[in-house]
Amino acid sequence: MESNQLALQEKIYLLPNGNITTPKGYTAGGLHCGIRKSKLDLGWVYSEVPASAAGVYTTNLFQAAPLKVTQESIAKENKLQAIVCNSGIANACTGEQGLKDAYEMRQNFANVLGIEEHYAAVASTGLIGELLPMEKINQGIASINDEENAGPARFETAILTTDTKEKGMAIQFEIDGKTVSIGGAAKGSGMIHPNMATMLSFITTDAAVESQSLHTALKTITNKSFNMITVDGDTSTNDMVLVMANGQAENQPLNESHPEWQVFIEGLGLVCEMLAKEIARDGEGASKLVEVQVSGAVTDEAASAISKSIISSNLVKTAVHGADANWGRIITAIGYSGQQLDPTKVSIGLGTIPVVENGMPVPFSEEDAKAYLLKDTIVIYATLGDGNGKATAWGCDLSYDYVRINASYRT
Template identity: 65%
Template sequence: MLTPVTSSKEIIVLEEESVTLAKGFKAGGMYCGIKRKKLDLGYIVSEVPATTAGVYTTNIFQAAPLLVTQESIAKENKIQAILVNSGNANACTGEQGLLDAFEMQKEFACELGIKEHLVAVTSTGVIGELLPMDKLKSGINQILDAEYEAEDNFKQAILTTDTCIKQMAVQVKIDGKTVSIGGTAKGSGMIHPNMATMLGFVTTDANIAHDDLLYALKDITNQTFNMITVDGDTSTNDMVLVLANGMAENEQLTKNHPDWDVFKEGLKLVCESLAKKIAKDGEGATKLIEVQVNGAFSTDAARAVGKAIISSNLVKTAIYGTDPNWGRIVSAIGYSGIPVEPNAIKVAIGPFLVFEDGLPCPIVEADVKEYLELETIQIFVELNQGDYSATAWGCDLTYDYVKINASYRT
């Protein structure tokens, strides 16, 4: 379930819409031969240059496309097109990898007839292999053909081990005008807090100042993409980009605009939905786990406790095995790095209080096990230290996760 909308203004949620709902955007994708059979090259294009904000992986080994994209955005804080390939990460590929990323950018800019720095490039897939540039350039030279233009093609072309597409859109009213915000993302493995460890693309036709868009994205990322985990691994390639092309023709949004809160709430709804769908689609996962931490002395403390629980392999395997082992949850709280008072903490698994006053609570284990059979499992933690809260999302850890990653390159 999405976080309830707290704004007094209407927000329309459109679960089946994505990056082309906003005015002036189109998308497409095709098979160019990087992967065995599935679509592996996609694009998003705006009719006009769009104000762009990005957040990026914290992994020291940032892939070549990230370096190129960050450098390009820095020139004038605008992007008009995004080119994405899957199946090959172009990471840890040295100087040649960087040259290849620039070549991708140049080729697509040429096809579009725009400046090179207005193209963002990104890649996802196997690390340490050079891009097959002949195949890639052949694909770029064809990809704008009408037969490849389809939003669904783009959403399929960015996937790797994902089992489904992730999409979400909303519409809000800004200055009485309809503003659309739509997003799609990929991510299934190498997912851990500290930059989403994924690829996320959000488009909007809002007119918004760059600094305020970046402020909103960073704040929302800390509440959404940085609060998910699948396996504790942070990837080399991951980023979230938000493109705002202004074609809704509202008065420019800033933090002082009367409709700022409704825009930010709409953007948060999109990002939170995508984040939860990534967590739910974790490699081999069968369940989405949501951890709600309340009563912390700060937001950062609440987030740290939530992340510790959701990142615990012992918690994740217990959920998979429908084992109401609350001791693993308490243990994760204890090593979270946050000073807590053990006797003040309450822990509940779904509707069942399992730990209070430093002691286990009487439960009917069969009832808790039955609850743990559900597809979405909630864990509630009350720290009784203050008024701050946070929510984290993850998934169970299954045998299939090992199978998928043991044979990822083969």
């Protein structure tokens, strides 16, 4: 990591019990409305004031109805005040009725909170092709102000599908002498692939940030975090990352010309990277997080493509699951990445264990390599020797349980 990045990160503090409501002016909650058999299935986040907002969305051509409604909300003023999300049913591939249901969900949510309709965002995740049970959802929305439904932990739980654990965190740092917080929550476990996936991530901050700068920052950071993870190579219909900045920290509005803009960028990037890694770690059936670090590529873009090629390889993922130091699968994935490189300059390491140098195998201890691959976090290094391009991607191993989970997803 470069020295200026280290210096910036020294100013940022990870809060042990931080969550999406750590930033000033936010509340959240979750309840069971009856979409799922017994689990919480309706969650929301609310800001006391309208907040600058930005979003990024799935690249799948079958965009679900909630994404269209949310994009319309943000487009009106580049602001949001609240987000409502259901799990269990995705409201995707549901035609005109699905779009009407998403609008109805937004309208009723805004009415209960007493906010402008276009200040409300809608998200859904779950089974594709089924209509939402709107009577149940509307009854749930009517109860969101009930005290027993409040709390960020309930929100984190309500948005999950096949996830095995909640994903939430927060950090703090100073800007203009004011304490600024960024919090986040995410869901995602299967159908995770670079360029968005069956993934939702919601980020809040009490920093004051100009809307266009927030949008540019989120797009750039997403390409280095959420778009650098994979579980199974599938890209879904409902994925989005939303960020709200409500200005309650009372700093001077942030943009690219602010002297402490890079502190904010480093903080937002850290939150996105940590949430992305938690999604990759929680891949369906996964037993370990896999990180691929590529350096020495012709460009950063080339390094990104190569790291994605390695992390997406089912043969690499199954070898990691079996603790098999089969470096030939890594070489193969590099070779079919479509990127310019000199094979005689490629070196590969499994953690601190070199297995290939300058395109040729080197002796290594199979026992040591196996012991390393049995750990719950694995780092694969690929050094190319062609330039200064570098990138990091994250994924997980591919296990027998992945097939079991997805073979019976609808039942």
